[in-house]
Amino acid sequence: MKRQWGMVIDLDRCTGCEACVVACHAENNLATVGRDGAARGRTMHWMRVERYWEGEFPEVRLRFQPVLCQQCGDAPCESVCPVYATYHNPEGLNAQVYNRCIGTRYCGNACPYNARVFNFFNPVWDKPLDLQLNPDVSVRSVGIMEKCTFCIQRIKQVEIRSQESKQPIADGEIQPACVQSCPANAMVFGDLDDPKSKVSQLARSNRATRLLREVGAQPNVIYLRSVS
Amino acid sequence: MDRRSFLKISAVGSTTAALDACGKPEHHLIRFIPEEDLIPGVAVWKPGVCTQCRAGCGIRVRVMQGEAEVTRKSKPGLISMGLAKKIEGNPEHPVNHGKLCAWGQAGLQVTYNPDRIRFPLKRSGQRGSGEYQAISWDDAIAELASHLPVAGSSGSPSPVAFLTQPLRDHRGALIEKFLAALGAPPAIHFEFFEQTVLRRANELSFGHRQLPSFDLANTNYVISFGADFLGTWNSPVSQNHSYGEMRQGRTEQRGKFVQVEPHMSQTGANADEWVYAKPGTEGWLALGLAHVMISERLRPAQAAGNAGALIEGWSEGLPDYTPEKVERITGVESGRIQRLARGSAAHSPAVAVIGGAPLAHTNGFSNALAVNALNALLGSVEKPGGIFFTPRPPMPSLSTSRNSASVRTLCEGILKGSPAVETLLVFNANPVFASPPAWRVQEALAKVPFIASFGSFVDETSVLSDLILPDHSYLESWVDNIPESGTTEAVVSLASPAMLPLHHTRPMPDVLLDVAHRLGGDMARAVPWKTYAGVLQAAFEELRSHPGSVTAKTDDDFWTAVQTKGGWWSNEAKGSPAMRELNRPPSPTKIVEPAFDGAASEYPFFFLPYASQQFSDGTHANLPWMQEMPDVISTAMWGTWVEINPQTASRLRIQKGDLIEVASQHGKLQAPALLTPGIAPDAVAMPVGQGHEQYGRYASHRGANPLKILAPQTEPETGALAWAATRVKITRLGKKGELILYAGSEREWPSQFQHR
Ligand code: SF4
Ligand code: SF4
Numbered sequence: 001m002k003r004q005w006g007m008v009i010d011l012d013r014c015t016g017c018e019a020c021v022v023a024c025h026a027e028n029n030l031a032t033v034g035r036d037g038a039a040r041g042r043t044m045h046w047m048r049v050e051r052y053w054e055g056e057f058p059e060v061r062l063r064f065q066p067v068l069c070q071q072c073g074d075a076p077c078e079s080v081c082p083v084y085a086t087y088h089n090p091e092g093l094n095a096q097v098y099n100r101c102i103g104t105r106y107c108g109n110a111c112p113y114n115a116r117v118f119n120f121f122n123p124v125w126d127k128p129l130d131l132q133l134n135p136d137v138s139v140r141s142v143g144i145m146e147k148c149t150f151c152i153q154r155i156k157q158v159e160i161r162s163q164e165s166k167q168p169i170a171d172g173e174i175q176p177a178c179v180q181s182c183p184a185n186a187m188v189f190g191d192l193d194d195p196k197s198k199v200s201q202l203a204r205s206n207r208a209t210r211l212l213r214e215v216g217a218q219p220n221v222i223y224l225r226s227v228s
Numbered sequence: 229m230d231r232r233s234f235l236k237i238s239a240v241g242s243t244t245a246a247l248d249a250c251g252k253p254e255h256h257l258i259r260f261i262p263e264e265d266l267i268p269g270v271a272v273w274k275p276g277v278c279t280q281c282r283a284g285c286g287i288r289v290r291v292m293q294g295e296a297e298v299t300r301k302s303k304p305g306l307i308s309m310g311l312a313k314k315i316e317g318n319p320e321h322p323v324n325h326g327k328l329c330a331w332g333q334a335g336l337q338v339t340y341n342p343d344r345i346r347f348p349l350k351r352s353g354q355r356g357s358g359e360y361q362a363i364s365w366d367d368a369i370a371e372l373a374s375h376l377p378v379a380g381s382s383g384s385p386s387p388v389a390f391l392t393q394p395l396r397d398h399r400g401a402l403i404e405k406f407l408a409a410l411g412a413p414p415a416i417h418f419e420f421f422e423q424t425v426l427r428r429a430n431e432l433s434f435g436h437r438q439l440p441s442f443d444l445a446n447t448n449y450v451i452s453f454g455a456d457f458l459g460t461w462n463s464p465v466s467q468n469h470s471y472g473e474m475r476q477g478r479t480e481q482r483g484k485f486v487q488v489e490p491h492m493s494q495t496g497a498n499a500d501e502w503v504y505a506k507p508g509t510e511g512w513l514a515l516g517l518a519h520v521m522i523s524e525r526l527r528p529a530q531a532a533g534n535a536g537a538l539i540e541g542w543s544e545g546l547p548d549y550t551p552e553k554v555e556r557i558t559g560v561e562s563g564r565i566q567r568l569a570r571g572s573a574a575h576s577p578a579v580a581v582i583g584g585a586p587l588a589h590t591n592g593f594s595n596a597l598a599v600n601a602l603n604a605l606l607g608s609v610e611k612p613g614g615i616f617f618t619p620r621p622p623m624p625s626l627s628t629s630r631n632s633a634s635v636r637t638l639c640e641g642i643l644k645g646s647p648a649v650e651t652l653l654v655f656n657a658n659p660v661f662a663s664p665p666a667w668r669v670q671e672a673l674a675k676v677p678f679i680a681s682f683g684s685f686v687d688e689t690s691v692l693s694d695l696i697l698p699d700h701s702y703l704e705s706w707v708d709n710i711p712e713s714g715t716t717e718a719v720v721s722l723a724s725p726a727m728l729p730l731h732h733t734r735p736m737p738d739v740l741l742d743v744a745h746r747l748g749g750d751m752a753r754a755v756p757w758k759t760y761a762g763v764l765q766a767a768f769e770e771l772r773s774h775p776g777s778v779t780a781k782t783d784d785d786f787w788t789a790v791q792t793k794g795g796w797w798s799n800e801a802k803g804s805p806a807m808r809e810l811n812r813p814p815s816p817t818k819i820v821e822p823a824f825d826g827a828a829s830e831y832p833f834f835f836l837p838y839a840s841q842q843f844s845d846g847t848h849a850n851l852p853w854m855q856e857m858p859d860v861i862s863t864a865m866w867g868t869w870v871e872i873n874p875q876t877a878s879r880l881r882i883q884k885g886d887l888i889e890v891a892s893q894h895g896k897l898q899a900p901a902l903l904t905p906g907i908a909p910d911a912v913a914m915p916v917g918q919g920h921e922q923y924g925r926y927a928s929h930r931g932a933n934p935l936k937i938l939a940p941q942t943e944p945e946t947g948a949l950a951w952a953a954t955r956v957k958i959t960r961l962g963k964k965g966e967l968i969l970y971a972g973s974e975r976e977w978p979s980q981f982q983h984r
Contacts, residue, residue, distance in 0.1 A: 012482075013472040015458040015498050016860040018841070022333035025853050026314055032852040035866040035930070039968045049860050050971065051497070053905055057873055058504040060905045062497035064860065126342040126925070128730065129852075131296055131311050135269070180316055183327040183465040184458075184472035227475075227482060228500040 004092040005150055006192035006220035007179070008202040009066055012227050013186035016064035020047050020178035020187070024068075027151060027177035029137045031123030044117045046148040047178050063226065066186070068178070069094060069115040069148035070211060073218030077107035077116065085145070092192075092220060093150055103143035112215045116147040150189070151176035171197045192220060257297065258305035263728060266293035266310055275318060275794030276723040277707040280331040280338075281844060282394060282419075283463040284709035284719075286321025286794045287332065289726035290314040299346055299732040302364065310727050312336055312703045317465070318794045320777075322715040324465040330857060331844065332465070337851040338701050339730070343924030344684050345698035346731035355674065358691050358922065365734060368697055372739070373746045375651045375678045379411020386412040387650035389638060391657050394419055397708045398763050399737045401626050402755065403655075406740050409754035413647075414632040420662035420845040420916065420935065421460075424948040425587045429596030433538055434609065436617040439713040441466070442579055444483070445473035446613035449575035451486045451517075451568065452495065453510040453599055455583030459494040460839035462583060463714025471498075484575055486568060488513060488560075490585055490952075491836050491871065491913040492906025494860055503568070504908060507834045507952060508822030509558040510586035511595035513565070514602045515819065516554030519546040520569035521605055527573055531607030538604040546817060577613030578606045585836060588952040591820040593945040598819060618711060621718040621798065622774050625767040626710065634947060635659045636940075639672035654681040655699075655736055660688040661920060661933065662845055664949065665894055666940035682736040685850060687923045698733040700725070705735050706761050708795075720771070721795035722764065735760055771796050825939030826893050826955035834911040835892060835956040837934040843917025849927035850920075858970035859915065862902050865968050868931030869902040870958070871913040877903045880960060887965035890914070892956045895937040900965025912958060 024030065024047040033042050047068045054061050075094045077086050085100035086107050108116040122142045125133070133139060136153040140146050155174050162169045171190050179187040190199035199222075202208070207224040269292070276287040294311040297304060315335045319326030348368035353359025363371075379386040388410055390403055394417040403415050423439055431437035439462050444450065457467045474483035487499035490507040505513050521527045522545045532539055551562030572578040582599040586592065608614030620626075633641075635657075642649050652673065659669045673679060673692050681690035682699050690696060699705070709721045734742075737760035744751040757763045765787050772786045777797045780786035790796050824834070841859055843849040855866050862869055870888050882888065886901045890912065899914065907913055919933025941953035 010472075010476055012475045015468055015471060016494050017329060017458060017464070017468060018857055018860055019328055019330045019333055021857050022330040022853050023328070025856075026333055026336060032856045034852075034856075035968065038856060038865045038970075039966075043856060043865070043970065045970075048858070048970070051860055051863065055905065057875075057905045057908060058502075060492065061499070061502055062492065062861065062906070064497065128297060128340045129337065129342060131294060131340045131730075132313070132336040134313050135292055135294070177314075180326070181328045181333055183324070183329060183468035185327075185469065186472060224476075 002193060003191045004193040004220065005071070005155065006092075006190070006199055006203065006222065007150070007176075008188045008199050008208075008222045008224060010186045010202070010224040011063075011065060012207070012224060013184045014049075014064050014066060015184050015186075016049050016051065017183060018049050019181040019183055020066055021045060021049060023177040023181035024148070026132065027134060027137070028149070029133050029139050031119075031125075033121075037120075042120050044119075044146070046115070046117070046146070065223070066178070067113060067115070067211070068221065070113050070217065070219030070221040071150060073220060074216065076110040076112060076215070076217055080106040080110045082106070091155075093152060095149065095152065096146065098138060098140055098144050098146070101144045103145065105145060107145055112212050112217060116145050119144045119146065258303060260298070260300050260305045260307040262308045264310055266308065268293045271313070272310070274723070274726040275792065276315070276703065276726050277709050277721040277794070278315075278328070278332045278335065279702040279707060279709070280335055280848070281464070282396065282712065283323060283465065283714055284396065284711040284721055285324035285328060285332060285465050286318030286721050287328065287335075288316050288318050288794075289703060290316070291726055296730060298730050302347065302732055312339060312727050321721070321794060322717045322719055322797050323463060323711050324714075325469050327465050327469055329465050329468070330841070330854070331848055334848065334851045334853045335703070337853055338684070339703045339727075341685070341850060341924065343686070343850060344701070344731060345686065345696055346733070348698065348732075349696040351694045355694070356692055358686060360696065365732070368695060369739065369742050369746060371695055372680050372697065373743050375680070376410060376743065376747065377650065378751070385647065386410040387648045388412040388653065389649045389651070390415040390653045390655070391418060391635065391638070391659070392655040393417070393657050396710045396712055398625065398767055399760070402737050402740060402760070402763055405755050406744060409744070409751050416632050416635060416638055418635045418657040418659050420951075421839050422948060424946045425592045425943050426582065426596050428946050429593055429600055430617070433597060433600035434535070434617065438617055441616045441618050441713045441715060442470065442581060443613050443616060443716070444470035444579075445477060447474050447483050447577055447579050448481060448613065449484050449486075449572045449578035450474070450581060451488065451572055451578070452581040452583075453514065453595070454489045454586040455581045456493045456495045456839065457581060457583060458498060459841050460844055463711070466714035484571065486571075490834065490908060490911055491838065492861065492904075493584070493838065494841055496906075497861065503560060503564070505558040505560050507585065507836065507911065508589035508591060508595075510582070511591065511598035511819040512549065512554050512557045513560055514580065514595070514598040515546055515549040515817070516551055516558070516565045517569040517572065518542065518602055518605050519549040519554070520551060520566050521573050522546060524570070526570060527605050527607065532604040533607065533609060533611070535604035535609035538601045541817065542605070548817070572606065576606075577608055577611060579603065579608040579614050580606060584838070585952040588943075588950050589822040590941055590943055590950045590953050591822045592943045592948070592950060594819045616716050618713050618715055619718040619798070621710060621720045621771065621796070623710075623720065623767060623770050625770060635663065635669065636667050636947070636949075639667055639669050642672040642675050643668060649676050650678060652676045652679045654679065654683070654689055654693065656683050658687045658689045658846070660692070662935055664938035664940045665936055682739065684733070685924055688921055691922045697736070697739050698731070699736045700729050700733050703727055704729040704733075706764055708764055718798040719795060720797075722768070722790050723794060724761070724791050737763065768796070774798065822953065823941065824953050824955045825941050828955065831892065831955035831957050832910065833956050833958060834908075834952075835890070835934070835937070835954045836911055836913040836952055837916050837938070838913060840915035840917040842915070846917040846920065846923075846933075849917050849930075850924040852926050855926055861906065862904070863970035864902070865970060866930065867966055867968055868899045868914060868918040869967055870899045871904045871907045872901050872958070873907050873909040873911075874903045874905060876909045877901060880958070882960050885964050885967045887961040887963050889959045889961055890937065890956050891959070892937040892939060892954050894939050894954070897932040897934065897937055898961065898965065899932045900967040902967065912956065
């Protein structure tokens with residue numbers, strides 16, 4: 001069955017709490033780089049919450065916007081990789097084969113969303129913090145590009161279970177870590193090709209928009225505009 | 229031969245084998261025989277309870293087989309065991325509905341923290357030096373028991389004091405039983421962002437000495453006075469959850485949200501309208517809104533229902549709170565006051581919330597009463613879309629009636645020498661870090677002859693102890709919790725350990741039971757249980773006859789079923805218990821002027837410390853995930869900053885990142901400047917949580933601690949610290965500070981995201 005995994009992020013619900021940011025670190029074995037690494041801009045976040053100020057005191061307000069890999073349909077990162085480490089998988093995911101990656105970082109340059117991060121060092125976990133590592137996700141080493149995978153390990157797990165049990169995947173059964181944690185229910189994940197799925201219904205909302213639409217990368221992350 | 233002794237022998241046997249095997253030191257470890265049956269690669273989800281804040285969210289812990297270096301019978305070794313790999317919310321839990329906040333997500337780093345204390349320690353160097361030697365649990369417990377004199381026959385109390393984080397569980401009840409049997413005063417509960425003022429106001433206004441819950445999902449208008457309810461305050465996950473529903477959960481209605489505060493918080497950032505009121509004047513604004521509602525007859529008085537007594541005498545229309553008068557005091561324009569009042573009255577159901585800085589002024593109590601009365605006028609008390617109080621579960625084992633002292637009076641007592649404190653027990657409370665210098669906590673503790681602490685980490689307080697009896701982490705323990713708020717059902721969360729302990733630690737309540745039994749006699753009889761699990765099992769038997777989420781024929785079945793579910797909740801009887809009849813609720817028509825420490829001429833800035841999104845009161849500063857999670861507003865990581873309005877900064881020729889000295893009458897600190905439009909020109913703000921001297925490798929010697937320059941101002945009704953009542957001056961030091969920001973530019977929000 002053809003599927004197109006996608007996500008809707010409702011900016012009217014998002015409160016900027018960053019549960020998604022930490023959930024992603026925990027699920028996907030993201031390294032922390034410490035003070036010095038952070039000062040050099042080498043943090044490894046796959047999910048970030050951008051914030052923008054408007055106005056001046058006291059008529060001031062702030063906007064939050066969670067940004068992750070937009071899993072583009074026409075991904076600028078895919079065409080520039082000389083070794084096909086980043087490629088388009090049959091379910092519309094923009095996937096990354098770590099052991100093909102040779103670290104040219106072309107993909108990182110090409111990504112209009114700044115979604116990709118590079119391992120400048122081998123990650124270190126002070127023992128026993130290594131015990132927190134998720135055995136379902138490979139740990140990346142120095143010289144490798146990485147980015148949000150839509151928690152592909154969770155997708156695969158449900159797909160395999162569904163194949164075994166011959167039960168179709170229920171809408172909402174797959175939740176990436178950020179979606180599962182989000183306390184405001186700002187994020188919804190599912191099959192955009194299924195017109196009845198919650199994600200595709202929300203994607204048809206008149207508040208729907210895409211980040212940097214003009215670039216033409218056809219993101220599969222759809223934002224719902226905030227109302228006020 | 230039983231299984232245990234077999235394990236012992238094989239463990240010893242394999243040492244030599246391992247020693248021969250390899251030259252690397254970590255391979256010299258003994259390999260222990262696994263204590264659980266595990267299938268590699270298969271995850272098991274175990275229910276748990278989050279203890280990262282007081283909200284008491286239900287969690288599920290993903291446990292998988294792995295190899296861990298552990299301590300067993302005081303020996304280090306390797307074992308194959310079930311390890312917690314991920315924490316998620318429990319979808320059935322009435323507080324958090326399967327969701328978690330960032331602190332809850334970071335819980336794994338508490339258990340796996342490299343700076344955890346791994347075995348009992350006895351001080352070997354000078355007090356405070358952090359020099360300790362390992363001792364056995366037997367010796368540790370004997371040592372503790374020898375320092376627990378019971379009350380004298382003359383009626384003098386036992387000179388033992390117990391200082392703990394606030395506990396809403398049976399550990400708290402056990403501590404009280406233990407202390408009562410010793411003849412010692414009740415435990416002293418300490419956390420920096422305490423909620424005494426609001427609890428006391430709610431007790432007087434509504435008959436509930438507790439934090440409120442809000443039915444935001446059905447609200448059409450929220451006006452919040454300083455409450456960071458989407459970030460760090462009260463029950464954040466439950467509040468985020470219902471906030472999302474309020475905004476986009478209903479097709480025809482989108483609730484409106486107004487935030488009044490002196491400095492923009494993460495919560496305030498989400499408001500449709502953000503209102504600045506001068507610090508400490510929030511009560512006036514609340515009554516100003518009430519004035520407009522009454523004079524324009526926007527709310528019928530009978531709408532207040534049982535809360536009517538709160539607004540008795542308001543029929544004259546609060547003449548002292550006309551919009552013009554309130555404008556002069558609060559700085560909020562009179563036209564805006566009228567607009568807000570009309571808006572909230574028109575969008576019924578509306579609800580008012582108060583939390584954070586408005587409660588932390590010397591007039592915090594009257595601010596709270598004013599907002600409570602505003603809720604009565606809005607008709608929101610115990611009505612859909614309004615304010616509720618979570619009922620207590622029918623568990624008599626929890627009742628405690630003794631009133632306890634505060635850390636401040638404890639320290640005053642110690643410094644005066646009366647009442648005598650010979651032994652101080654400390655559990656997860658760090659007042660040396662989180663108190664104003666004038667309380668002289670460190671000096672007082674230095675005078676106590678014997679201090680024992682139970683925490684998992686060496687912090688500024690536990691480093692003063694003579695004996696450390698390290699606790700299990702919450703994932704390794706039996707945990708229970710009674711949420712104070714965040715739901716309209718009575719809830720008791722419960723969890724058995726999700727994993728075996730990594731280190732040679734012991735749960736605090738088990739240590740108390742061991743000690744009591746070693747002391748014998750009345751002590752042992754007062755707490756007859758062998759383990760904390762036994763305490764809980766007995767307590768849960770009380771629940772079985774009450775209708776709730778778990779039903780079972782026998783106590784044993786019930787006990788198993790509540791563990792599987794993650795607790796018990798009364799899924800009948802939604803809504804709070806009826807308000808208790810009140811004799812004379814205080815009529816909040818007189819707001820007291822706030823007092824500030826420091827003359828405005830010399831100390832021109834209000835100083836606003838606030839609970840950090842990353843670290844709360846500093847408790848989470850030792851978690852690398854939280855250090856590297858950018859603060860969502862400043863985007864700063866691994867540090868502290870001082871928030872300054874850009875106008876003020878340009879007047880003082882301060883640029884982003886310049887090192888600033890912030891000085892009050894009580895101390896000074898240095899931190900880099902962050903220019904931000906979310907703060908008034910006459911205020912500076914700082915997040916609390918960094919500036920630890922002693923809190924492991926990730927937190928120590930990083931940033932500055934704003935609490936160390938606070939004045940010891942108090943709120944007179946409760947004696948609570950008025951932590952927003954200090955004034956400061958700032959000076960540019962002429963060099964750069966360390967400011968690590970995640971984001972570069974600040975203003976590039978694409979207008980396409982505005983829905984018009
Ligand atoms: S967890 Fe949800 S509400 Fe919180 S920042 Fe992420 S998207 Fe926003
Ligand atoms: S609000 Fe966050 S820290 Fe508090 S109990 Fe819930 S998940 Fe844990």
